[in-house]
Amino acid sequence: MENVPFNIINNTANQQLEVQLNGETAVLTYRFYKKNIALMHTTVPEGLKGRGIASALARRAFAYAEELKRPVMVYCPFVAKFIQEHPEYRSQLDPSLYRK
Numbered sequence: 001m002e003n004v005p006f007n008i009i010n011n012t013a014n015q016q017l018e019v020q021l022n023g024e025t026a027v028l029t030y031r032f033y034k035k036n037i038a039l040m041h042t043t044v045p046e047g048l049k050g051r052g053i054a055s056a057l058a059r060r061a062f063a064y065a066e067e068l069k070r071p072v073m074v075y076c077p078f079v080a081k082f083i084q085e086h087p088e089y090r091s092q093l094d095p096s097l098y099r100k
Contacts, residue, residue, distance in 0.1 A: 006053060008060045017057050017064070024048050028057035028076070030064075036094050037065045038073040058082045062089050073097060 006019045016029040026044040030037055039061050042054050058079050065072045071094035074080050083089050090098070 006056045008056060010060075010064065017060050019048070019053050019057065021048055021053075026053045026057065028054075028061050028079075030061060032070075033073065035070060036073045037061075037068065037070040039076050039079045041076050042078040054078050055082060062092055065092055071095070 006021070009018045009020070011018050014029075015031055016027045019026045024045040024047055026042075026048050028042045029040040031040055032038070039058075042057060044054050061079070062072065072089075072092045073094055074083065083093070
C-alpha cells in the first residue's frame with residue numbers, strides 16, 4: 001500500500017522527516033556528514049505500521065538529498081531494504097562507499 005499521500009514535514013531543527021497521524025509520529029532521522037546526507041533511522045509507531053509511511057519517508061529523504069545535491073549514506077536498516085526493493089535510488093548513494 002505504497003504511494004499513499006502523507007503530509008511529510010521536514011523538521012530541520014531535529015534533522016528528521018515526520019508524518020503525524022492519529023496523534024502518533026513516524027520519523028526518519030538524517031544527519032549531514034561532510035558532503036553527504038546520512039539516513040540514520042526510521043521509526044513507525046505500531047499503530048501506523050502497514051500503511052506505507054516508512055516507504056513514503058524514504059522516498060522523501062531521497063528527494064531531499066537530491067534537492068541538496070548530496071550523495072546518500074545509509075545506516076538505517078529499513079532504508080537499506082527499501083533500496084534493494086527500489087534500485088532506482090541506488091544512483092544517489094555515495095559512489096565512494098557503495099558499488100553500483
